Amino acid sequence: DAGVTQSPTHLIKTRGQQVTLRCSPKSGHDTVSWYQQALGQGPQFIFQYYEEEERQRGNFPDRFSGHQFPNYSSELNVNALLLGDSALYLCASSLSYQRGGPGETQYFGPGTRLLVL
């Protein structure tokens, strides 16, 4: 049973650049959430995707955008990178209530560590 996978594992960018992070959900899951975890802090919710639409969004600027594909995989895009965007980006998947799953339980991937110079 494949768990949540993320790519790449590490990434180095410079200020002003754009970055795309990728996530494949756990087998059978249909919902993907993204979190940002700064060093020494708890994860902060960015947004959640379900049925290829953004269902809920946290307190992040429009520079952060996402997409969900028909196979439930997802991308997180960050434009005009700032030094403060350096963090671990976590993807989590879950199976929605609509499909008979315990929608509240999210399973996390290993994360992508982004460094902005």
Add this chain to the structure above:
Amino acid sequence: AQTVTQSQPEMSVQEAETVTLSCTYDTSESDYYLFWYKQPPSRQMILVIRQEAYKQQNATENRFSVNFQKAAKSFSLKISDSQLGDAAMYFCAYRLRSGSRLTFGEGTQLTVNP
């Protein structure tokens, strides 16, 4: 807005002993879930245990159990027979039943001494 507070930045325990990690949360809602996640140095966030707020019975998963006090908005994690592999950062998290996001605390770094 819901908030989650973990007042112990660091805790330590001797191998085979028991340790309790504290968590409090603030919400005006009555239907929600609470979770404990473990994040080892590999940074992968691993689900340890979950509790449904409408259930009176405290959740238990092998050596891990919780003490859920709904009125006090307290949700502590007890680890029995601590093992070296339990060393990690532990996060308490809250989720509204009708919501999507997990709200995390600041974490407690647990050290297990041999």
